[in-house]
Amino acid sequence: MAIEKILKDDASEEKGERARMASFVGAIAITDLVKTTLGPKGMDKILQSTGRGNEVTVTNDGATILKSLHIDNPAAKVLIDISKVQDDEVGDGTTSVVVLAGELLREAEKLVAAKIHPMTIISGYRMAAECARNALLQRVVDNKENAEKFKSDLMKIAMTTLSSKILSQDKEHFAQLAVDAVMRLKGSTNLEAIQIIKKPGGSLKDSFLDEGFILDKKIGLGQPKRIENAKILVANTAMDTDKVKIYGARVRVDSMSKVAEIEGAEKEKMREKVKKILGHGINCFVNRQLIYNFPEELFADAGILAIEHADFDGIERLALVTGGEIASTFDNPESVKLGHCKLIEEIMIGEDKLIHFSGVEMGQACTIVLRGASHHVLDEAERSLHDALCVLSQTVNDTRVLLGGGWPEMVMAKEVDELARKTPGKKSHAIEAFSRALVAIPTIIADNAGLDSADLVAKLRAEHHKEGCNAGIDVISGSVGDMAELGISEAFKVKQAVLLSATEAAEMILRVDEIITCAPRKREDRM
């Protein structure tokens, strides 16, 4: 008698070896996809969206690539998820984490083929990951005390992060930009305060950091173009038709003259509101919502600069920069905190006019203006800069720093190898495999740079056998070099997150011995 069908019609079920194979294949396919973007000589990908206009994105950022993929393989989804988390949590290392998880699974596949139980592999991996983390902890450098040195550390980290991106040509310039911007935050990780404005035109080198604040808006007609010693009121209030919101009131009249009267009253109300605003003794008024022509005219008459429709983030940032508060009621002018700045003027970048606030009270926020040849370049530049900013802001909180260029992987691999030798039992195979997966990262970096990876990695391994070695791969000259001298550094927090989440993901996929796919939800046929 046939075995009863348990699942629904379109559902599928894969068991044991087949399930494991499906997840290995999926995960490794994803790894191979992003592998070529790793390292300073990594290549970019073109992504074409299926949406309207078939927009094209050119990128080197692992998280961006993976986010745009539509994938059906559940194991691959796990990898995409860890890359997304890495992006949210530390901002960089999104490619590395996927590659490491993929390499761990690739090694695990070999072990499973050699009839080692997945649970044994997992416990080996766990021991290895713990040991690798300790190895890194022993070798971290912490320059928290020494501000001068710490700043140079930040500089190095920024340059290392940027060197794999489109900005690598001007990495010193941008590293300086990023470090300056992050130092202004004074330890907060709120990157909202750093505004990035993209303006096509010019070259990447023309990008600059502005200490003040730039608002991408035009100044209203007939209003002053330049204000010194500005007193700014930042507001979030309706300046169109100020409705009466109470009790669901509405206007219902029976004659034309009444309409005119009420319109008059409304106008009067607006005029009063403007008067109240003027009562604050300001000369600049920034509103989050629309300002209609009528109040705008009133402002112009009073010689006040009125800016409408600044987006909410802009408002928040402006309030942060100028030290004012965001106001919505205007009855108590004496107690509302106004913002101050030395000078407001209209400036031109490329062909666009922008409003520039300089000499602001609190220097926490700042603006980076990116210039570049095309939108694609600018988008990618923004992503790269964002990565650098994220890493830097995290490093300011956790000041531990490591060398880069494959050095941490080699250090970990060496310690893990030691552990493998000491561990009895089948676990030692898994630990050895972990170290092989770690070494795969410098190998891929070298491969992507078109170097002889086998030779280089062997040399590197030999170098690392000495105590206190700083050797890593110098991609520029194509040889093994001293990373400390070359000034290639990475943040400890990034490396640790890569190591831990990659191990966690690999473990998760390894534990699976059955995949059940439910029948896809039936969509309404829209045809």
Add this chain to the structure above:
Amino acid sequence: MALAFDEYGRPFIIVKEQEQKTRLRGIEAQKANISAGKAVARILRTSLGPKGMDKMLQSPDGDVTITNDGATILEQMDVDNQIAKLMVELSRSQDYEIGDGTTGVVVMAGALLEQAERLLERGIHPIRIAEGYEMASRIAVEHLDHIAQKFDFGPTNIEPLVQTCMTTLSSKIVNRCKRPLAEIAVKAVLSVADLERKDVNLDLIKVEGKVGGKLEDTELVYGITVDKDMSHPQMPKKIEDAKIAILTCPFEPPKPKTKHKVDIDTVEKFQTLRQQEQKYFDDMVQKCKDVGATLVICQWGFDDEANHLLMHRNLPAVRWVGGVELELIAIATGGRIVPRFQELTPEKLGRAGLVREKSFGTTKDKMLYIEHCANSRAVTIFIRGGNKMMIEETKRSIHDALCVARNLIRNNSIVYGGGSAEISCSIAVEAAADKYPGVEQYAIRAFADALDSVSIALAENSGLQPIETLSAVKSQQIKENNPHFGIDCNDVGTNDMREQNVFETLIGKQQQILLATQVVKMILKIDDVISPSDY
């Protein structure tokens, strides 16, 4: 088939539209049902025990869940077969009642069905089998009472509780840091437990998760976390000795609930309404201020103007807080939920020692921590982990651990795990079988075999020789008359579960046996399956 003949030999139809229905009867129906039940059990069999494997489930919308929890697997599997649905129900009711052992109960039911199939082939009537099972389950449950041990714990001595929770957690992916998680679970349960009445309200424990960080960063917050931030970006991020007004009325212009409208037809009306409106907002804020609140938590949104007024009067506020969270906050801070501004009084304010905002990662994720509450009986377990699936799985594991701790507080009897309880029951049932005259004897023996097969599955999953291990343990138990020998899944070197500190709750185990027996009885009693045929 469904045709019957009346006394004149004329056929008449019993089942309507019989052509369109498929029908299975008698032994065929029982066999089909049993094989469906077995198939479900087979899926879960490999998830049993500390070395059990996980299942990856893809939902109809493409979301991936990776889990080891029996109830979750079955729930997400979206089964179509009626009997399979019964098994899903079975695991769910174990989940509701006990919270743990959801895999074990299904494996047990599967084993019972498998044994029943053999008995059916020998021609024993299904009702006799069912009755035999019933007797056997009674013997087993009694025996469990007999071998169970009480153990002592108190607010100071939590070690035994932690050990039991660790047993539960060791089969999950989080076993890497089972010790800290078990401690968190136990502390959470103890802080909300009513030790006098031996009751625990698990609703007071909130389990929150946020991706990022590592599993070790998971923490127990003596208070509430809310996934919200202050309504105005410039409000203070930290409030000490907060007096909290908990509101369910919006800081918005009032809208009459009835359909009527206020018509404005004269300028005077327009102006009076305008003034009223301004005053209204002012009043609302003033009322909160008057009763001495230093923080407002509101279920609804704020109007821009009200928001500014709050900021202006230096009254921090949080908006759009969910109803459940609002309730928890009210419990924790000892405040009352106030539905109207007019009803605010100083006594209705909640109190918390510290309210602070904490931001995570590079995105602007913020959470609000409300700590050192007046009534510290509501706690939050805040989970961190590498990815979303990990967080979800950790939440499920923590839930299991919490349930176990709760069960122990309700009833502090334990049995030893690692299959030792099953083996011991199996011996007792086997011995009792001979005393029963009649066909039931066979069913009782079959029940003992089914109990064994749970232990066999445990051994199989741990990579041991199943039959060899089982017979060794069994003979050891009989020889030394000690029910604490079980299967050494973790390769520790001893199979005395007392030394390994592997406990399970007595009620959990008893419930498993009773529920499994009940479902199997129900399945065996079905002798006719009528279902609409596919069209």
